[in-house]
Amino acid sequence: MALEIERRFLVTAEGWRTLAGPPQPLRQGYLAGSREGFTVRLRLRGEQPGLADRAWLTLKAPAAGFARHEFEYDIPVEDGEALWQLAPQRLTKTRFSLDCPGGDWVVDVFEADNAPLVLAEVELPAADVPIRVPEWCGREITGDDRWSNAALAHCPLSRWPREWKESFDLL
Template structure:
């Protein structure tokens, strides 16, 4: 089984934009967004992806992940089967030491939210935290994309 291990953080300023070596627009929907298992369709540039994720462990850092590249046409067709709500964001890639941080700047109902993730080989692996990294939110389900689809950032203050 493929295991995804990542830590997630809020971002304190937009200096990551100048430090990014790559950026791409991502639109994604969920065929299934049940707690503990998600099936995601993603369009990134001219490529499509189908991803299945399992439940997170107790720390919220690790979970099963399977991803397959599919054609853009297949992804567009599968998007029609998705639950209501779409995640729209730009992903910036920033190197920090031996790791790459993925910074997601959200749009639409999640406008104003910027989250950074770093993938690790094991849960206690050390990493160099870039200066724009703020509070850690690993394991806080509100920040999962599948949760942001159902309860977007713009509605958090009214809950």
């Protein structure tokens, strides 16, 4: 059983860019979800419809703490493009893998209705692994469901109440 253990942070400075690998344009569609935290996500790598070079489905389910069960399955790109058209909630972002110590770090730069949001994630081998949070990271948002990609696809940042944005210094 695959287990994803990650911590997430708002990005407040540009220092991560010097550590960034090539951009990976991603389109994510959410095909199903439940109040209990189960999700079925479609991911396409590539900006333009019809030009993706990889498509895959991810099934996620809650686990203890900030860990989640995660199962990924490659699917034909043509099937992914068809599912993208059927996805009721979608988002686009560009992901950058970072050459940063202390786990597998990525930064996601969100587009469209979630712009100008920038989030950092670090995947860890175990929940109790200590990390050094880089200076370009701001507030930790691990465990706040409003920041999940599924939630951002359903209720993008542009539709958040003003008080939510203010509480995170996003105005």
